[in-house]
Amino acid sequence: xxxxxxxxxxxxxxxxxxxxxxxxxxxxxxxxxxxxxxxxxxxxxxxxxxxxxxxxxxxxxxxxxxxxxxxxxxxxxxxxxxxxxxxxxxxxxxxxxxxxxxxxxxxxxxxxxxxxxxxxxxxxxxxxxxxxxxxxxxxxxxxxxxxxxxxxxxxxxxxxxxxxxxxxxxxxxxxxxxxxxxxxxxxxxxxxxxxxxxxxxxxxxxxxxxxxxxxxxxxxxxxxxxxxxxxxxxxxxxxxxxxxxxxxxxxxxxxxxxxxxxxxxxxxxxxxxxxxxxxxxxxxxxxxxxxxxxxxxxxxxxxxxxxxxxxxxxxxxxxxxxxxxxxxxxxxxxxxxxxxxxxxxxxxxxxxx
Numbered sequence: 001x002x003x004x005x006x007x008x009x010x011x012x013x014x015x016x017x018x019x020x021x022x023x024x025x026x027x028x029x030x031x032x033x034x035x036x037x038x039x040x041x042x043x044x045x046x047x048x049x050x051x052x053x054x055x056x057x058x059x060x061x062x063x064x065x066x067x068x069x070x071x072x073x074x075x076x077x078x079x080x081x082x083x084x085x086x087x088x089x090x091x092x093x094x095x096x097x098x099x100x101x102x103x104x105x106x107x108x109x110x111x112x113x114x115x116x117x118x119x120x121x122x123x124x125x126x127x128x129x130x131x132x133x134x135x136x137x138x139x140x141x142x143x144x145x146x147x148x149x150x151x152x153x154x155x156x157x158x159x160x161x162x163x164x165x166x167x168x169x170x171x172x173x174x175x176x177x178x179x180x181x182x183x184x185x186x187x188x189x190x191x192x193x194x195x196x197x198x199x200x201x202x203x204x205x206x207x208x209x210x211x212x213x214x215x216x217x218x219x220x221x222x223x224x225x226x227x228x229x230x231x232x233x234x235x236x237x238x239x240x241x242x243x244x245x246x247x248x249x250x251x252x253x254x255x256x257x258x259x260x261x262x263x264x265x266x267x268x269x270x271x272x273x274x275x276x277x278x279x280x281x282x283x284x285x286x287x288x289x290x291x292x293x294x295x296x297x298x299x300x301x302x303x304x305x306x307x308x309x310x311x312x313x314x315x316x317x318x319x320x321x322x323x324x325x326x327x328x329x330x331x332x333x334x335x336x337x338x339x340x341x342x343x344x345x346x347x348x349x350x351x352x353x
C-alpha cells in the first residue's frame with residue numbers, strides 16, 4: 001500500500017476533527033505525590049459516525065453501549081480520553097456542558113435548537129500511582145480540554161498522557177496520519193491518536209528499539225540501535241508494580257463509512273496496538289479503540305459486487321490496513337515525544353538520539 005504522512009502527521013489531518021488538552025503537572029510530581037493527570041478531547045463539529053472495540057479485560061468507559069451496531073444513534077459529537085481511572089469519567093460532564101453551550105448534540109426539540117443531548121463516549125487510563133492518588137480530572141478538565149480543541153495540538157506528556165506509563169517507560173499522547181496514494185482509497189486520509197499507558201513493554205529488550213518500528217524500520221523515526229551499556233541499563237528497570245493499565249485511542253478517516261465500516265476500523269486499530277505493545281489486551285488492561293468517519297472525502301465509484309458483500313468492502317479493507325499502521329506509528333510517537341516525570345524515565349532519556 002502506497003501512503004505518505006499527512007500534512008501534520010496527526011489525527012486532525014482527517015478534516016472535521018479537532019483536539020484539545022487540559023492537564024495538571026507539577027514540576028516535582030513523582031510516584032505518589034504532586035499533580036500528574038489530564039484529559040484530552042476529540043471534537044467533531046456537526047458530529048461524526050463512530051464505533052468502538054473494547055479488547056482489554058478491565059475497561060473504564062462511558063457511553064460505549066450507544067455505539068453498538070444494534071442501537072439507534074449513529075453519530076458522536078466528541079470523544080473523551082482521560083486519566084483518573086473511573087474517577088476521571090467525571091470529565092465527560094464538562095465536555096457535555098461545553099457542547100450544549102454551542103448547541104452541539106442530538107436535537108431534541110424542533111422549536112428550540114438549544115435543546116440538544118451531546119453524545120460523548122469516553123475511556124480512561126489508570127494513572128493514579130503517578131502523582132497524588134486523590135488528584136484526578138474533574139468536569140472542569142473536560143470543559144477546558146474541549147475549549148482548547150484545535151487543528152494543532154501537543155503530544156507527549158500532555159492531556160490524558162500526563163500520568164501515563166508504557167511498561168517501565170514514561171508514556172503519553174502520540175498521533176500519526178497517512179494519505180493513501182493508490183487504489184480504491186486513493187486520496188483518503190486515515191489517522192490515529194493514542195494514549196500509551198500499557199503494562200506491556202514498548203521496546204524490544206534485545207535491541208532497545210520500540211516494538212512499533214517493526215513495519216517502517218528505525219530509520220523512518222530517526223532511530224539507531226542503542227549502545228550495549230544503554231540497553232543493559234534499560235533492561236534493569238523495574239516493571240510497573242500495578243497491572244491495571246490501558247492503551248486507548250481513536251482511528252479516523254475522511255471516508256464516508258457507515259457504523260459497520262467504522263467497527264471494522266476500530267477492530268483493525270488493535271492490530272497496530274499488538275505490534276507496538278507486548279503483551280496487549282491483558283485481563284487487567286482496558287485497551288479500547290474508537291473509530292470516527294467524517295465523510296469529507298468522496299470515494300470513486302465502487303466495483304460491482306455480489307449482493308452478499310457490502311459495496312464498500314474493498315475500501316474498508318484498505319482503510320483498515322492504514323488504521324493499524326497509524327496506531328503503530330502513533331504509539332512510537334507517544335514514546336518518543338514523552339519526557340521523564342519523577343523517577344519514571346522517558347525513552348529519550350535512556351536512549352538519546
